[in-house]
Amino acid sequence: MIKLPRLPATPEMGLSELDTFRRQLLLFWLVFIFYDVWIFLIYPLSSFQITRTGYICLLWGTCVSLFAYLLRRYWPRVAAWFTVLGSLVLGGLIYVAFGQVLGLAHLAILIPVAGLLLGMRASTLVALGGLVLAFYPSPLTLPLDSLSYWPAIVLFLWGLTLLLVRGFRLMDYWEEMLGVQQHKMISELRHRQGELNRALKALEETFDNLKRANDELVIAHQEADEARALKEQFVANVSHELRTPLNLIVGFVELMYLSPETYDGMEYTPEFEHDLRQLFRAGRHLQDLVNDVLDLSRIDASRLPILREYQDLRAVIADAVDTVAPLFKQRGLSHTVAWPDALPHLFIDRTRIRQVMLNLLNNAARFTDDGGIQIKVEQAQEEILVQVQDTGVGIPGDQLEHIFEEFRQVDGGLRSRGGAGLGLAISRRFVQMHGGRMWVESQMDQGSSFFFTLPLPGAQSAATPMSTQTIRKEFDVSTAPIIVVDPDPSVAELLHRHLGQHPILSAATIEEAEVLIERAHPLAVVVNTRPDTPMQDWLGTLGHNSERYAVPLLRCSIPSASWLQHASGFDAVLTKPISRGVLTTTISRLCGRPACVLVVDDDAGFVSLVTRMLSTVYLADQVLSAYSGMQAVQLVHETTPDLVFLDLLMPGMDGFQVLHTLRSDPKFQNTLIVAVTATTYAEEALLRNGGHFSLTRSAGIPTGSLLDLIQSSLEILRPDYTADVGHPS
Numbered sequence: 001m002i003k004l005p006r007l008p009a010t011p012e013m014g015l016s017e018l019d020t021f022r023r024q025l026l027l028f029w030l031v032f033i034f035y036d037v038w039i040f041l042i043y044p045l046s047s048f049q050i051t052r053t054g055y056i057c058l059l060w061g062t063c064v065s066l067f068a069y070l071l072r073r074y075w076p077r078v079a080a081w082f083t084v085l086g087s088l089v090l091g092g093l094i095y096v097a098f099g100q101v102l103g104l105a106h107l108a109i110l111i112p113v114a115g116l117l118l119g120m121r122a123s124t125l126v127a128l129g130g131l132v133l134a135f136y137p138s139p140l141t142l143p144l145d146s147l148s149y150w151p152a153i154v155l156f157l158w159g160l161t162l163l164l165v166r167g168f169r170l171m172d173y174w175e176e177m178l179g180v181q182q183h184k185m186i187s188e189l190r191h192r193q194g195e196l197n198r199a200l201k202a203l204e205e206t207f208d209n210l211k212r213a214n215d216e217l218v219i220a221h222q223e224a225d226e227a228r229a230l231k232e233q234f235v236a237n238v239s240h241e242l243r244t245p246l247n248l249i250v251g252f253v254e255l256m257y258l259s260p261e262t263y264d265g266m267e268y269t270p271e272f273e274h275d276l277r278q279l280f281r282a283g284r285h286l287q288d289l290v291n292d293v294l295d296l297s298r299i300d301a302s303r304l305p306i307l308r309e310y311q312d313l314r315a316v317i318a319d320a321v322d323t324v325a326p327l328f329k330q331r332g333l334s335h336t337v338a339w340p341d342a343l344p345h346l347f348i349d350r351t352r353i354r355q356v357m358l359n360l361l362n363n364a365a366r367f368t369d370d371g372g373i374q375i376k377v378e379q380a381q382e383e384i385l386v387q388v389q390d391t392g393v394g395i396p397g398d399q400l401e402h403i404f405e406e407f408r409q410v411d412g413g414l415r416s417r418g419g420a421g422l423g424l425a426i427s428r429r430f431v432q433m434h435g436g437r438m439w440v441e442s443q444m445d446q447g448s449s450f451f452f453t454l455p456l457p458g459a460q461s462a463a464t465p466m467s468t469q470t471i472r473k474e475f476d477v478s479t480a481p482i483i484v485v486d487p488d489p490s491v492a493e494l495l496h497r498h499l500g501q502h503p504i505l506s507a508a509t510i511e512e513a514e515v516l517i518e519r520a521h522p523l524a525v526v527v528n529t530r531p532d533t534p535m536q537d538w539l540g541t542l543g544h545n546s547e548r549y550a551v552p553l554l555r556c557s558i559p560s561a562s563w564l565q566h567a568s569g570f571d572a573v574l575t576k577p578i579s580r581g582v583l584t585t586t587i588s589r590l591c592g593r594p595a596c597v598l599v600v601d602d603d604a605g606f607v608s609l610v611t612r613m614l615s616t617v618y619l620a621d622q623v624l625s626a627y628s629g630m631q632a633v634q635l636v637h638e639t640t641p642d643l644v645f646l647d648l649l650m651p652g653m654d655g656f657q658v659l660h661t662l663r664s665d666p667k668f669q670n671t672l673i674v675a676v677t678a679t680t681y682a683e684e685a686l687l688r689n690g691g692h693f694s695l696t697r698s699a700g701i702p703t704g705s706l707l708d709l710i711q712s713s714l715e716i717l718r719p720d721y722t723a724d725v726g727h728p729s
Contacts, residue, residue, distance in 0.1 A: 021116075021168075022076075022080070022116065022117055023072065023076060025113065025116055025117060026068070026072055026076070026079065026080055026083060026117060027069075027072070029083060029087070029113050029117075030064075030065045030068050030069050030072075030083060031065075033061050033064060033065045033083075033086075033087060033090065034061065034062065034065040036061065036106070038058065038061075038062070056093060057090060057093040057094055060086070060089065060090055060093060061090050063086075064082070064083060064086030064087065064090060067082065068080075068082050068083040068086065077118075080117045080118050081118060081122070083117070084110070084113075084114045084117060084118055084122050084125075084126065087106070087110050087113075087114075087126075088107070088110065088125070088126055088129050090106070091104075091106040091107040091110060091129070091130075091133070092129070092133055094106050104130060104133065104150060107126060107129060107130035107133065108130065108153060108154070108157055110126045111123050111126050111127050111130065111154065111157040111158055111161055112157060112160065112161040112164060114126045114161075115158075115161035115162070115164065115165045116161070116164060116165065116168065119165060120161070120162060120165055123158060123161045123162075123165070124158065127154045127155075127157070127158045130150070130154050131150070131151060131154055245605065246283070246286065246287055246577065247287070247576060247577025247578065247579075247606075247609070248605045248606060248608075248609050249283055250280075250283040250284060250287050250577075251577075251579075251580070251609045251612075251613065252609060252612070253276065253279050253280045253283050254280065254580070255612055255613070255616060256276060257276050257277060257280045259616050278322070278323060278326075281319065281323065282323060285351065285354065285355075287577075306349045306352060306433055306434070307349050307350075307351070307496070307498075308347050308348060308349050309347070309348075309349075309350065310345045310346070310347055310457075311345060311346060311347075311348050311350050311353075312343070312345055313343060313345075313346050313348070313353070313377065313384060313386075313454070314339055314343055314377070316348075316350055316353050316354050316357065317337065317339075317357055317375060317377065317386070318337070319354060320354050320357035320358050320361060321335065321337060321357075321361065321375065323358060324358065324361040324362060324365060327362070327365045328365055328372075328373065331365055331368070331369075333365060333368055333370075333371065333372050333373060334371070334372030334373075335372055335373045335374070335375070336372070336373075336374050336375070337375045337377075338374070338375070338376050338377070339376070339377035339378075340377070340378070340379055343377065343379060343384070344379075344456060344457070345457075346384060346454050346456070346457065347457050348434055348454060349430075349434070352430040352433070352434070353430070353434070353454070355426070355427070355430065356427040356430050356431060356452065357386075357388075359424065359426070359427045360388040360427065360450050361373065361375075361388065363424070363450075364388055364389075364390035364392065364448075364450075367390065367392040367393055367448070368390045368391055368392035368393075368447070369392065369393070370391065371390070371391030371392075371447070372390075372391060373388065373389065373390045373391075374387075374388075374389045374390075375387070375388055375389075376389070380453075382455060382456055383436065383453040383454060383455050383456060384453065384454045384456065385451060385452075385453050386451070386452050386453070386454070387449055387450070387451050388449070388450045389447065389448070389449040389450075390447050390448055390449075391446070391447040392447050392448060393444070393445065394442045394443050394444040394445055394446055394447055394448055395440065395442040395444075395448055396444060397444075400440060400442065403424060403440055404424050404425055404428045404438070404440075405425060427452075428452075431452045431453075431454070434454055434455070435454075435455045436452055436453040436454045436455060437451075437452065437453050438450070438451065438452040438453075439451055439452075480502065480521065480522060480523035481502055481503035481504065481505045481520050481522050481523065482495070482499060482502045482503070482504055482505070482522055482523055482524055482525070482526060483505045483506075483507055483513050483516050483517065483520070483522045483524075483525045483526070484504055484505070484506050484507065484525075484526045484528065485507045485508075485509070485510060485512075485513045485525065485526065485527045485528060485542075486506070486507075486508070486527075486528035486558075487508045487509075487572060487573075488528075488573065488574075488575065489506055489581075489582045489585060489586075490575050490582075491528050491558050492504050492505075492506035494558065495526065495558075502523060505520055505522065506585075508589055510527070510542050510543065511543075513525055513527075513542055513546075514542055514543040514544070514545045514546065517542075517545040517546055517549060517551055518545050521549070522551060523552075524551065524552040524553070524554055525542065525546065525551055525552070525553050525554070526554045526555075526556065527542070527553060527554070527555045527556075528556065528557070528558050529555045529556065529557060529692070530557065531557045531692060546698070547698040548698075550697055550698045550699035551697075552695060552696070552697045553694075553695070553696040553697070554693070554694075554695055555692070555693070555694045555695075555696070556692070556693045556694075557692055557693075569659065569663065570646075570659065570673055570674065570675040571590060571672045571673055571674060572586055572589075572590060572672075572674040572675070573674070573675040573676075573677060574586060574645075574674060574675070574676050574677075575676075575677060576606075576676060576677070578610065578676065580613045580616075583610070583613055583614070583619070584619060586674060587619050587620075587643065590643065590672050590674070591642060591643060591672055593619060593620065593621075594619075594620050594621075594641070594642035594643045594672075595620070595621045595622065595642055596620065596621065596622045596623075596624065596639060596640075596641040596642050596643075597614060597619075597620040597622070597623050597624070597641060597642065597643045597644075597645070598623075598624045598625075598626060598632065598635055598636065598639070598641040598643070598644045598645070599611055599614075599623065599624070599625050599626070599645045600625075600626040600627075600628075600629070600631075600632040600644060600645065600646045600647055600650075600655075600658070601627070601645075601647040601650070601676065602627055602628060602647065602650045602651060603647075604627060606647075607625045607626075607627065608625075610645060611623045611625060620643070624639060624641060628650060628651070628652055628653065629650055629652055629653025629654060629655070629657060629658045630652065630653055632644070632646070632658055633653070633658060633661055633662070636662060636668060636671070640667075640668070640671070641671065642671070642672065643671075643672045643673075643674065644662075644671060644672065644673045644674065645674050645676055646658055646659065646673055646674065646675055646676060647676045647677070648675055648676070648677045649677070655675060655676075655677075659673060659675075695709070
């Protein structure tokens with residue numbers, strides 16, 4: 001017989017199907033024994049004589065049945081052994097009391113029952129008992145020939161029981177093995193469930209952290225928006241508080257330098273004229289820098305414009321040296337300039353490169369106590385090398401790699417020499433925006449040498465452009481102009497600073513643009529359109545000439561003072577600061593040469609500047625001044641001027657109230673009123689209505705060019721998915 005391996009104990013498992021079968025078989029056998037013994041008492045057979053042994057059988061069978069029935073609930077295996085042994089004894093008693101037939105029949109049935117209940121040991125014991133009783137004398141002894149079949153019957157039943165027990169053991173084994181596997185799977189499932197619960201817990205914590213991070217991102221985004229709004233408000237204040245007095249300085253110096261005849265009887269000495277020229281150059285340079293700073297309120301800071309033109313580098317360097325020369329003289333320093341006789345013109349932004357030279361020369365003068373400064377210019381194969389060398393204190397070796405970082409100053413007691421730590425960082429950025437390089441060489445107590453390169457026209461840039469800067473791609477310069485359609489000249493000036501390689505032509509109306517198209521053959525026409533303009537007005541051509549020549553029409557919304565004119569009813573709107581050219585253009589477009597002009601502003605300096613400009617170029621026969629809204633209304637009623645320049649921001653009665661008062665009087669319906677403002681009305685209108693951009697060309701746009709336009713738009717514009725974070729959809 002095959003010995004099956006023992007399975008591990010599984011106390012968590014319940015009863016197997018085979019155990020249940022054995023319990024049911026035991027109960028069935030007990031009922032059979034009870035029925036077997038009592039049937040003879042209830043239905044005694046005529047062929048049997050119930051003796052004392054018979055009554056013992058009845059009593060023994062009843063006791064076995066009852067006791068085994070009571071034991072099976074608590075000790076099923078003990079009850080099974082008690083039943084088998086009791087049944088074996090009962091079979092012997094039946095054999096003695098009622099004869100071989102009934103006794104052997106009882107034992108024959110007991111052989112498979114014992115095997116199924118307790119295994120082959122019990123079945124073998126019953127079989128051996130049956131063989132012994134077969135040859136024991138009995139009152140009803142069978143013939144010998146009949147008893148010869150009994151061993152065969154016993155062996156057959158024992159073998160059949162063996163097969164049944166073996167099959168049941170295999171079933172029991174596989175059932176237990178499946179139970180063990182099930183138990184393992186349940187245990188593993190519980191383990192996996194635990195891991196899953198822990199993963200879910202970690203996921204919930206991660207989700208909470210992500211939600212908290214998103215909330216912090218929303219807060220940061222809101223704070224950034226608030227900071228941007230504060231920056232724009234700050235820039236608006238700077239526009240009014242800084243640009244206006246600066247415009248006064250530059251305006252008066254311009255009059256003194258370019259129109260000295262304005263001041264009758266004034267004679268300039270050569271020294272005064274030289275100083276005045278330096279003052280005029282420095283003022284214009286400062287005004288350009290302020291314009292750049294103010295541009296940052298409307299454009300990305302990483303796209304600081306470069307106005308490139310072909311310039312003589314020697315003239316730019318000489319201008320910077322002349323500006324710093326008084327500082328050299330004051331500190332008792334000498335300076336020399338050396339460059340080749342023949343130096344090609346470079347495609348550069350004069351203001352930026354001049355700023356680079358001014359920063360380097362100022363640093364050299366500030367950190368040099370004795371000796372002097374040398375400026376050298378050399379031409380290499382594809383670039384121009386500029387060197388500024390001083391005999392100053394030098395820079396420590398461990399500071400050389402940090403010297404070009406923003407707000408970084410060298411240590412070693414040099415902080416007292418001044419500076420904010422921005423000049424070198426800005427200078428290197430300007431050089432890199434031109435495709436050049438900048439570096440420094442220095443030794444302590446011997447001096448420093450700063451170098452920078454500028455590429456020759458058509459040469460491949462040796463420097464890698466900064467990722468945060470927009471570098472204008474160099475190409476063959478075209479003389480084709482660009483027409484800008486907007487009544488506000490500042491829009492054309494803004495585009496001129498950013499698209500400096502093309503001449504910019506300004507047109508106040510679409511009709512003027514059509515005339516310019518026929519005369520100038522522009523590369524494109526930029527139509528500055530209010531953001532609240534109906535969508536149908538963003539499409540189509542301007543007129544016959546734009547359709548005839550298939551001129552690309554770009555419609556966009558650049559903040560313009562003319563939007564205020566459209567919204568409020570002014571005849572024109574000017575943005576401070578006002579130059580003499582803008583003033584001349586505006587007056588010529590509105591009324592030619594007015595007889596009387598009234599200038600209204602609470603800033604006496606601005607009123608004096610505009611009055612001086614109007615008198616110098618003879619734009620008006622009479623110029624009147626008012627310094628408040630009430631005074632302006634009174635002068636208008638007294639003199640009836642042809643044109644009024646009206647400041648919007650004044651204490652008491654502001655410009656809008658003056659406009660409403662004058663327009664309410666039919667007498668002044670035809671009086672031309674030009675608003676002068678430094679407010680952010682245009683930016684607020686753009687934010688309120690959103691930005692639009694359209695490109696129209698009557699001859700169509702080639703597919704390749706259209707794909708390039710789409711690609712460029714995708715690189716520049718990005719969606720903002722944080723705007724609605726935290727708000728229900």
